[in-house]
Every structure is written in structure tokens, then in C-alpha cells.
Amino acid sequence: MSEFIGSVWWLLVSLGVLVTFHEFGHYWVARRSGVKVLRFSVGFGKPLWSRRDRNGTEFAVAAIPLGGYVKMLDEREGDVAPGEEAQAFNRQHVLKRMAIVVAGPVANLILCVALFWLMFVIGRPDYAPAVGLVEGVAAQSGLQRGDLVLAVGDRATPTSTEASFALLSAALDRSDVPLRVRRADGGEAVRTLRLSQLPAGIDERKLLQSTGLTWRFLLPEPVIGRVTPESPAWRVLAEGDRLIAIDGEPVSAWSDIPRLVDALGQRGGEAMVEVIRGGDRLALPLAPKRMKHPQTGEAYWGLGLEAVKSEPRHDAVLRYGPLDAVPAALRESWRQTQDMVAMIGRAFSGRLSVENTVAGPITIARAANANAERGAAWYLQMLALLSLSLGILNLLPIPILDGGHLLYYLIELVKGSPVSERVMAAGQYVGLALIVALMGLAFHNDIVNNLVR
Template sequence: MSEFFGSVWWLIVSLGVLVTFHEFGHYWVARRCGVKVLRFSIGFGKALWTRRGRDGVEYVIAAIPLGGYVKMLDEREGEVPPADIPRAFNRQSVWKRIAIVAAGPIANLMLCVGLFWAMFVIGRPDFAPVVGQATGLAASAGLSHGDTVLAVDDRATPTWSEAQLALIPAALDHRDIALKIRPYGRTDEVVRTLRLSKLPEHFDERRAVEVTGLTPRHALMPTVVGRVAPDTPAWGVLAEGDRITAIDGEPIESFDDIRPAVQKLGQRGGSAMVEVQRNGDRLAFELAPARMRAADGSYYWGLGLASTAPAEPSKDAVLRYGPVAAIPAAFRETAHQASELVAMIGRAFSGRVSVQNTVAGPITIARAANAYAQHGAAWYLSMLALLSLSLGILNLLPIPILDGGHLLYYLIELVKGSPVSERVMAAGQYIGLALIAGLMGLAFYNDIVNNLVR
């Protein structure tokens, strides 16, 4: 399946699941509160499939899969037969109306817990939280190659993704954090303080982990020789497939380490031993770098080596719990991610992070859904859980036409003892439509800039 069709498919599946659960929350509670439901629609626009149930509800799947709705009997939307007036939504007590409206976001929160539980039980394959390279602030904090990150602040990090997700908000807030580390080759644990308060005031938020100076082990380019240029120092000495392990006694962890090591050797003058692994054997060759000319006309010291095409590294860690242990873990993860999402919304409104990197449109969601699905069921479930959580929390924002806006009206009604006037509600509808239209426009703009322009 091509990336385009795969993205479209997984977008439809994801939104279908999330919207169905959200609307079912409204539907289920409305029925339990004695409200007559007229229509349960997944999607907007022209109906693609319609069926009327024995309960009289019209079930619809519509053409535009970007939402859905539950239509209930309401005197404000048309004439209601006298026998059905007690079943009209507007005739219910304020507490029943609050329960019906809040049921949609709550259903998404419950779905989030269930999806995280399933993810933990299946087990999400990942990379071990091992440092490949430490520079800048990470090096100043005392981190080095081979260190294992056990926890960031008080959050355990059994995988690199967990460490990364804990590092990002701290970097965005320029907040110093404590890292619990198991140093390379040791069994004890030490605490290092990463001084993120020293980060530049403005940096590319998409590189929040990279600017800390931490590079994970799995991101390092392997030190395997892909090509040897003719008439260079390495020609006839090193061969394709050789894995370089050291130059002049200095360990080489990444192909990116080779050039500075050779530069240093060239500036010093003379030759040095280049250690390699070839077909399981450890070999050493004496080589002296030569002065070479780059494509831009500058000169550098080199051996004439090129790297292999980077391969997808193998996952070497799994985030997994047993079925029972996964229950509290799912609740903890939902609570943690909810707090992080609320904090990110606060950063966006305060201007501390760019809305270009926080408001995603359907193109971004579709591509992410497809990418996560390609990594396996557990990864897709984790993404779907975060989307469900986002949908639930965003719907609780006090914006008219969203669930949170209706809840705000009902809270005002509880305080003043009477419903909000229709004039105020109409004004709120216009404001809400303008805000939602603005958010949708921003989301589509971000989609174009982030996916089509860059």
C-alpha cells in the first residue's frame, strides 16, 4: 500500500474509532437519562449508509469523516409532539444535561486508558535508552557514550522514547532536570543534572532533544566502510564492509567520529594505526591521511572513505506489562499525558512554543497514523490513545459549540438559577464558530507548511 493510500486509510480508521466512541458517550448517557435520540451520525455531509433501528434512531455514516454528532429531540430546533415533550433534551434538569454533554469527552478518556492498557499488554518494541554521544550540555553534565538513562526526574525511562518524551517539555521550559544514570560498564546508579536553563532562548522546537547534546546509541551512523576512493591512503588497504573500531588508539563509535579523528591526525603529521573488524577478525593497518579537496573547494585531511547507506537499527527494548500490572500503568500514563497536553496548550497560548508545532491538521495526523501503524499494533495503539486523549481534552475547552462551551453555559445556569439567554447563546455560537474556523485554518496552514513546503 502506497504512503498516500495508507495515510488516507489509517486517518479514516483512526477518526472513525475516536468519533464513534465520543458520540456513543453522548448517545448512551442521553438514552439513560430518558432523552429521545433522533440520529447517530459518524461524519458530516451526504449520507453514505443509513439504517433506522428498532429504537427509532437513525444511524448514519456520512461522507466527511472529520467528526460526528448525536441529534436529540429539542424544542428549540422544531415542534415536539406533546407526548414527547418530557423526553426533549431542553426539558431535562441541568445536571442531566451536564452528564450528557460531558459523556463524550469522558468516553474518549476511557478509550485512552483502554488503548494504553492494550499497548502495554502487547508490548511496544523500542530502543534502549543508551547514550551514543554526549556533547554540549549533556557532556557538561557528565554524560558519555554507553550511559543508560534510567529516569528523567521521577519518571522511569525503560525505553528511549520514554526518555525523549520526558526531555522535550523540560527543554521547552528551559528547566534543569535530574537524570538517573547507569554509567557505561558499571552497575551502580548516579544522578546527573542536565542544565537545560542554559539552552538558547529560542531554538528549533522539533530538535528539542538534539539541542541538549544527547544522541541515542541507535541514531549513530555505523562505522562500516561503504566505499574506498581510488588513489587515496585507504585504497587497497581497507575494504568495503570493514568496521572501524579505533584510530590512533581513540575508540570510534560513529562514522561521524572518523573525520575529526583523521583531521587531528593530519594536523599532527605522520601515520597511525587504524583498527578494524573484518569477517570476525580484528586487524590493524598503519595509514597516514592525505590532503584532499572538498566539493566547495576547501581542503581537509582524509583517508578516502565513505559510509554505507544507514540501515534501520534493530529495536533492543520492549515496553510491556502483564495484564494486571498494565491496569494501573494505563491510568498513570493517561494522567501523565493529560497533564503534559494541558501544559503544552498553556505553552502555546502563552507564546512559549510555536503554534506551528502544536496544532496539527488532517495531513499530519494521517501521515503519523500511517507511520505508527507500520511500526506495529502497539505503536499504533499508543498514537490512537494520544489522539483520543487530545480529542477529549480539546472538547472540554470553554469554547462555544464545543462540549466545554455547553458545560460553561450549564455552570452559569447553576450559579444564576436560570438558563443563559438565547441572545447570549447565539453570540457565543458566532464566537465559537470563528475560533474553530481559525483553529482549522491554522491546522491546514501548518499541514501545508510542514508537509508540502518543507
Template sequence: MAELLGSVWWLIVSLGVLVTIHEYGHYRVARWCGVKVLRFSVGFGKPLWMRRGRDGTEYAIAAIPLGGYVRMLDEREADVDSAELDQAFNRKPVWQRIAIVAAGPAANLGLCVALFWAMFVVGRPDYAPVVGQVDRIAAEAGLQPGDTILAVGDRATPTWSEVQMALLPAALDRDDMALQVENAEGHARTRILPLGRLPENFNQRNPTGEIGLTPRHALMPAVIGRVEPDSAAWGVLAEGDRITAIDGSPIRGWNDIGREVQSLGARNESAMIEVERDGERLALEIKPRLTTSPDGNEYWALGVNSPSGREIPKDAVLRHGPLRAVPAAFAETGHQARQLFAMVGRAFTGRIAIENTVAGPVTIARATNAFAGQGLAWYLSILALLSLSLGILNLLPIPILDGGHLLYYLIELVKGSPVSERVMAAGQYVGLALIVGLMGLAFYNDIVNNLVR
């Protein structure tokens, strides 16, 4: 329940900020161009709060916090008094109408830059881009535990999150990728990941796992939280023991235990397990037992469980000073915009699974809540991405959206006269059908990603 309420709260807050800035862009440029604004509303439906400004504009907060609008004086929507004809939107030159319509998406893009700047200045805590374990393609490329990934292609990766974001598009395109790494001894190397060998149906939500890269922070310390009664470890190992080696093989984290135990069990042999207990190093003999899981699968087990609720502390920060953060924010906005357009292209060419294309409100709400729970900088980063997405989405040449209106005005510039009302009406129906289809896909993805899985 707490997660649900938190998700709803952060969704409302985020949409409120993004929509307000978007509509303020329309409002501000409209006023500069001499257009009378009748209402500036955050949300749809019945107003919960409203007041009239000195300029005659009604400012409102409505009941449905899933959007907003700016209503301008326009002869196409209602009769206009002859004394106010010069303030009507439709009477303004086409270049002014283009500026007013484009101002909303532009405001979102500007907000994105500002939010990225704030994120860099605050500093986003993260994990160092250090490899903990390798297999599959990563092992073939020569990566080793302890390697620090400095860059993926030409993109620097100061944190593990940057590694993940840089590897995702390359994995989707199955393009071989050069990694600049530094090994544990401090020597720089270039490793080529043969991403063309990824299977067609690989898990697109976990590209690093499919590649065979496990980060150091994902390797939970091999500290025993509980020993199962009457198990192989009962009376041998104890709660709080830190396993350092099994049969001479070093144990770096909890994930290493299972692999070594299965290998030991396959030989049906006893072996020495080295542990640290109360500051002492002990070597204890143990033999795994064949165990059956609830789903009927058999596996070798010691009978030990990891501690629950343990969070690995973050050991890296993505941060710039106030001046250095300015070009970094512009660069990040440009990079993310290119990635967003590239994702749209992959969706149309089928290189990305349909359930990973458009996020619905449930997915966005849960993601926003999760990011907000990690601190201010993480919330600023997702708010920046949402603002960028909203700005670019509205620029798509779909009637009803800002981009559709801009398309009409560009046609007007070329042909020298406005698009006919018949064409505009037909475009509205087409645009409505496209938007409904897009919303349907978003809700479908919500169901698949949050209810079915």
C-alpha cells in the same frame, strides 16, 4: 505514493474509531436519560450507508470521514410532537444535559486509558536508554558514553522514547533537570542537566540533540558500505570493513568517523586506521583529502560511505502484565493530560514555537502512519494520545464544542434559568471564529512542517 495512501488510510481509521467512541458516549448517556436520538452518524455529508434501529434512531456512515454527530430530539431545532416532549433534550434537567454533553469527552478519556492498557500488555518495542555520545550541556553535566538513563526527574525512563518525552517539557521551560543514571560499571549517579543554558532559538523538535545527547542506537556501526573511486580510501579500505579506531581514538559508531577525520585532516598528517576485515584486525595507513561539497564547503574526507537501509534492532520493550498495566494506564493518562495542558500554557506564553503548537491533518496522518508502521503497540500509543487530545479539546469552554455547552449549563445552574438565545447565538459566532482560527493555525503548521521544510 505508498506513504500517502498509508497516511490517508490510517487517518481515516483513527478518526473513525475516535469519533465513533466519542459520539457513542453522547448517544449512550442520552438514551439512559430518556432522550430520543434521531441520528447517530459517523462522518458528515451524504450518508453512504444508513439503517433505522428499533429505537427509531438512524445509524449512518457519511461520505466525509472527518467527524460525526448525534442528533437528538430538541424543540430548539424542530417542532416536537406533544407525545414526545418528555424525550426532548431541552426538556431534561440541567444535570442530565451536563451528563449527556460531558459523556463524549469522557468516552475519549476512557478509551485513552483502555488503549494505554492494551499498549502496556502488548509491549511497545523500543531502544534502551543508553547514551552513545555526549557533548554540549550533556558533557558539562558529566554524562558519559555507556550511561543508562534510569529516570528524568521523578519519571522513570525504561526506553529512549521515554527519555525524549521527559526531557522535552524541561527543555522548553529551561528548568535544570536531575538525571538518575547508571554507568557502564553499574554504579548509580545523579547528573544535573543545566537546561537554563539552552539558547533561546534551540531546535524544539530535537531537544536531546540540542542538549548533546546521542543515543547508542543512533550510532550506526562503523561498517563501510562503499569506497569512492580515486579517494583517499581507494585501495586501502574495502566494503564490509568495520572501523574500530582512527589514530588510536576508538570508533563506537559512524558518527565518530567524521570528527576524527576532521581532526586528522587539520593536522595534515597520515595516521593508522584499525579495521576488522573477515575476522582479522588490520592497521592501515591513510591520509584524508580535502574535498569540496556541492554547496562549496570544504571538508576532510576518506571517501567512504555507510551502508544504506540498515535498521538497528530494538533492544528494549515497554511492557507490564495485565494487572500491573491497569494503574500504569491510568497514571500515563494523567501524566499525558497534564503535559497537554502544560503545552497549551507554553503556547500562550510563547515558550513553544508557533509551528509546534497545533498539528494539522497532514501531520497527524503522517505521524499515525509512521507509528502504525512500527507495530500494534506503537499504533495503540498514538491512538491513545489522539483520543486524549480529542477529549480535552472538546472540553475547552469554546461555544460549538462540548465545553462551550457545559459552560452554558453551569451558568444556568448559577442563575437558575437557561442562557438567552441571543447570548447563545453570539457565542456560536465567537466559537465559530475561534475554531476557524484554530483550523487555520493547524493548516499553517502543516504547510510549514511538511512542505516548506
């Protein structure tokens, strides 16, 4: 399946699941509150498929799959047959109306917990949060190669994904954060990562790299993928050789090789390059020579080696049993809720650019496809985060959204009478303008981040 077709497919699947659950929340509570539901639609526009149940509700799948709605009997929107007035939405007590409105976001929150639970039960393949390279702030903070990050602050980090999420939140706030690590010798220590020393103006997408901490799994293994013809290593080293030492200095990652080869070139002469080949350990004499980088044209000391181009192997799995997965899913949902609310706060306060906060359909489609290709657990995690985002977004006090209706009903609850139609109409125009502006920003970000860069 091509990336384009896969992205479109998984976007439609994701939106279909999220919208159906959201609207079902409104529908379920409305029916149990005695309100007649006229239509339950997934999508907008002309129905592609529809049917009616015995209660007169039309269930439809419409042509434009970018949302959905539940249409209820309401005297403000059309004539109500005699005898059905009690089933009209506008005739319900304000608390019932509030329950019906909030049920959509609540359904998304429930779905989020369920998806996290299923992800934990299936098990998400991942990478250990082992430090592979330290520079800059990370080195100044005392982190060392081989450290295994057990916790960031009070947040346990069983995998590099959890560690990266926790570090990103602290980096966005420029907050120094303690890291509990297990050293290479097996002992434990606490290192304070001094994120307050990060310079201002860094692109948020490059914040983690700017800390100087690189996870071990991101570093290519020191396995030879190709030997350049007529280079110093030609006919000496071979594809598949694993380098373990150069001139007596151990090699643990491909990133060690340029530094050691450069030191050898500066010193001059031959040195022993040790490799593992077919289970045997070999020591072979080699002398680097001055070579030109094929892209930059810069001269450097080299042997003529290229790394194996392959995906790193997973060395960690985030998994719980069915019972233990319940509290784990609740904790993860609460933690992600806090992170998202904090992200919205940073965007409104100007500490986070909206360019990196608001994602459009292209970004979501590509992310859905990428996560689906990584496996079911990764896709379930992304779907859980999208469901949570939809629930939180709908609770914002913006007219048109569920949060805007809740605001009107809270005012009605306090003052004892409904908000005037004039105020509601004005609010609808304001809400529509805000939503259009938000959609415009999302499409702009999509174009800039996916098509321009």
C-alpha cells in the same frame, strides 16, 4: 502502499475510531438518561450508508469524514410529537444534560487508557536511552558517552522515547532537571542537566538537539557501507568491515571516525586501522589524504569511507503483562494529560509557538502512516494520544464544543435558570469564529511544515 495513499487511509481509520467512540459516549448516556436519539452519524453531509434500529435511531456513515454528531430530540430544534416531550433533551434536568455532554470527552479518555493498555501488552519496540554523544549543555552538565538515563526528574525512562518526552517538557520551560543515570562502569549517579542555560529563540523542534545530547541509536554504527574508488582505503578496507580502532584509539560509533582520521592526518604518516572482518580481527596500515566534501566542497582529511545506510536495530521493548499494564496505562494517561495541559498553557502564555502546537489533517495523516509502518504498538500509542487530545480539546470552554455547553449548564446550575437564547446565539457565533480560526491555523501550519519546509 504509497505514502499518500497510506496517509489518507490511516487518517480515515484514526478519525473513524476516535469520532465513533466520542459520539458513542454521548449516545450511550443520552439513551440511559431517557433522551430519544434521532441520529448517530460518523461524518457530515449526505449519508453513504444508514439504517434504523427498533428505537427509531438512524445510524449513518456520511460523506465528509471529518467529525460526527449525535442528534437528539429537542424542542428548540423542531416539533416534538405529543407524548414524547419527556424524551426531549431540553426537558432533562441540568445535571443529566451535563452528563450527556461530558460523556463524549470521557469516552475519549477511556479509549485512551484502553489503547495504552493494549500497547503495553503487545509491547512497543524501542531504543535504550543510552547517551551516544555529548556536547554543549549536556557536556557541561557532566553527562558522558555510555550513560544510560534511568529517570528524568521523578519520571522513569525505560526507553529513549520516554526520556525524550520528559526532556522536551523540561527544555520548553528552561528548567534544570536531575537525570539519574547508570554509568558505563555499572555505577549510578545523578547529573543535573542545566536546561536553563539554553538560549532563547530556539525552534521548539530543535530543542532536544540544542541540549547537545544525542542518543546512541541515532549514531550510525562504524560499519563500512562503501569504499570510494582510488581513495586511501580502496582495496584495503571492504564493505561490511567494522572499524574498532584507529591508531590505537577505540571507535564505538561512526561519528568517532572523522575526528580520529583528522588527528591522524594532522600528525602525518601511516597508522594501523583495526577492523573486524568475517569474525577475524585485522590491523591494516593506512594514511589519510586531503579530500573534498562532495556537497560543501570543503577540504578534509579522509580515508574514502561511507557508512552503512540502515535503520538502527531496536534494543529495548516497553511491555507489561495484562495485569501490570492496567496501572501502567492509567499512569501514562495521567502523565500525558498533564503534559498536554501544560502544552496548552505554554501556548496561551506565549512560551510555545502555536505553529508547533496546532496540527492539521496533513500532519496527523503523515504521523498516522509513519507510526502504522513502525508497528501496531506505535500506532496504538499515537491513536491514544489523539484520543486524549480530542477529549481535552472538547472540554475547552468554547461555545460549540462540549466544554462550551458545560459552561452554559454550569451557569444555569448556579443562577437557577437557563442562559437566554440571545446569549447562546452570540456564543455560537463566537465559538464558530474561534473554531474557524483554529482550523485556519491548523491548515496554515500544515502547509508551512509539510509543503514549504
